[in-house]
Amino acid sequence: MxxxxxxxxxxxxxxxxxxxxxxxxxxxxxxxxxxxxxxxxxPPPQLRRAMAEAMERAETHLYGPVLGNDGLRAALAANWAHHYGGSVGPDQVAITAGCNQAFAATIAALTTEGDEVILPVPWYFNHKMWLDMSGVTAVPLTSGPDLIPSAEDAAGLITARTRAIALVSPNNPGGVEYPPETLRAFFQLAREQGLRLILDETYRDFHSQPGAPHDLLTTSDWDKTLIQLYSFSKSYRLTGHRAGAIIADPDLLREMEKFQDTVAICAPQMGQMAAEWGLSNLADxxxxxxxxxxxxxxxxxxxxxxxxxxxxxxxxxxxxxxxxxxxxxxxxxxxxxxxxxxxxxxxxxxxxxxxxxxxxxxxxxxxxxxxxxxxxxxxxxxxxxxxxxxxxxxxxxx
Missing domain, CATH: 3.90.1150.10 (Aspartate Aminotransferase, domain 1)
Structure with missing residues (x-):
């Protein structure tokens, strides 16, 4: 076997x-x-000092809420709403032990044995690895010479087993930033087909455009289609403290809560406290x-x-x-x-x-x-x- x-x-x-x-x-x-x-x-010295102070707090060493600390969920919701010009509430945010776990929790909530998820190639290898280990088929979507995939090409790959399309922008491994119209086309395709669009925005804070990279969160009922993934690791140098996030439909997050509770119970407290402090103090x-x-x-x-x-x-x-x-x-x-x-x-x-x-x-x-x-x-x-x-x-x- x-x-x-x-x-x-x-x-x-x-x-x-x-x-x-x-x-x-x-x-x-x-x-x-x-x-x-x-x-x-x-992490920068000012964040390390805040983390040292957090070490003396009793709650730093305890389990927290499975979907993340209330303060961090609220802070990230406010940050996300401001950056994208859309409506995001704390109940639409979950905190995970890194962005890879955010993807794993999402796939666990969306799929079952034999389902399919469309991934543009070249793909992020950990996404492919998790789909393999979940019994889910990764359906490769060939990108163009500019490394930008096409929603029209993706439409031809959809079957009765397709559950989601997963994109990474700015892209890993290609580095390219998917144009807003490309992301909008994928969103429309997913909405029309009753699929979820998973958009991993781990590198959002390093996008060449300072404003919102897309307007998807200004769409009514965006959370019925869009799932956004995020990482604090790159922005605040918290790789060892494992802090990531999912921005999605509250009902779907409650399904992900089952995964979280059985895998990690909660994201590490120190990473969450550092991320919340960073959101409030480290914009510059x-x-x-x-x-x-x-x-x-x-x-x-x-x-x-x-x-x-x-x-x-x-x-x-x-x-x-x-x-x-x-x-x-x-x-x-x-x-x-x-x-x-x-x-x-x-x-x-x-x-x-x-x-x-x-x-x-x-x-x-x-x-x-x-x-x-x-x-x-x-x-x-x-x-x-x-x-x-x-x-x-x-x-x-x-």
Whole structure:
């Protein structure tokens, strides 16, 4: 017998880290790790002080409400309503132990054995892993050359077993920001077909547009169709404290409460308290972090022509990520460990974001630039530019 876990591919980040085993890097040429989109710096000092004070409060060490602390739910509802110009109440917010758990709770509430969820490819690998382990079929939706999926194409994939369409914008792994009209088209499709539209907005705070990325929350009864997912990990550097959120229909959240109660009971109290303090006090600091991410994005764009001259292509660029195509004869899965050994660069190959047997990712890499800076990006580009490996055959070549 093969369990669902055994049938699911290994987590990509730990697998990539194993490529570092036995490899040493000199001080003058350290590893450039562009594999994971999680900040490694601690929360800002003012938030750490607030968290230290929270340690002395008895409730920090106790179970809390299954769907999250009332104060945080109210604060996030107010933040969401202000940002999107729509109506959001605390009863439409649930707090989870990270955004991955938000997705897992959502799928548990929406699906049963043999159901289907449409995922654009390249997809976020943890979404695919959870669907596999839930007995739910991930139906791949091919994106265009701009990495933007089409609602019209998605309509052709809907069957009697389809329960939802899951999007990530700004996208992981592609970095691209889905245009408002694209999100509106998916929303309309889901509403017409009686499906749920799951919109993972983990990287919302790093969107290149400062205002609302869409107007879906201004639609009447939006919560009967739309489910939004969010993470405090990136915005406040709370990755180790596991704080995420779901914004959805209160009736659906009560179904998710069953999942939450049996998996984690409640999200960690420290993470929730930190997130609530951050919502009230860190708007200016988050804006500064956004500016820094946008500066790194510009650095990718500024330096990439050096790679373009060598046959590389920049397919997507946005919050935390660039998605690139290499010119070499070997596949990205073959090249990725070589990049560690010969260039001192750790990237995830595109094959980790596509279905098994789909060769589309063989030419791609995801570049996660959350933990570098403009100088590191310049160094990264220069290391790739000098690689002199056999090139792939050109299409149409004799």
């Amino acid at each position: 093969t369990t669902r876990s055994q049938a699911t591919f290994p987590p990509p980040i730990p697998e990539a880290r194993r490529w570092l085993d036995g490899v040493t890097f000199s001080p003058d040429r350290p590893l450039i790790n562009l594999s994971q989109a999680a900040p490694v710096d601690p 600091w988050v804006a500064e972090q956004r500016d820094e991410i946008l500066a790194r994005r510009r650095a990718i764009a500024d330096h990439f022509p050096q790679l373009e001259a060598k046959g590389w292509k920049l397919l997507g660029l946005g919050a935390y990520f660039a998605y690139i195509e290499h010119p070499f004869a070997e596949t990205s899965a073959q090249i990725a460990p070589k990049l560690v050994r010969e260039a001192g660069v750790l990237l995830l190959p595109g094959s980790m974001f596509f279905p098994d047997g789909d060769p589309s990712g063989d030419r791609h890499f995801r570049v996660a630039f959350a933990n570098t800076d403009a100088a590191g990006i310049k160094d990264f580009v220069e290391r790739l530019a000098v690689l002199d490996w056999p090139l792939a055959a050109q299409k149409g070549a004799a």
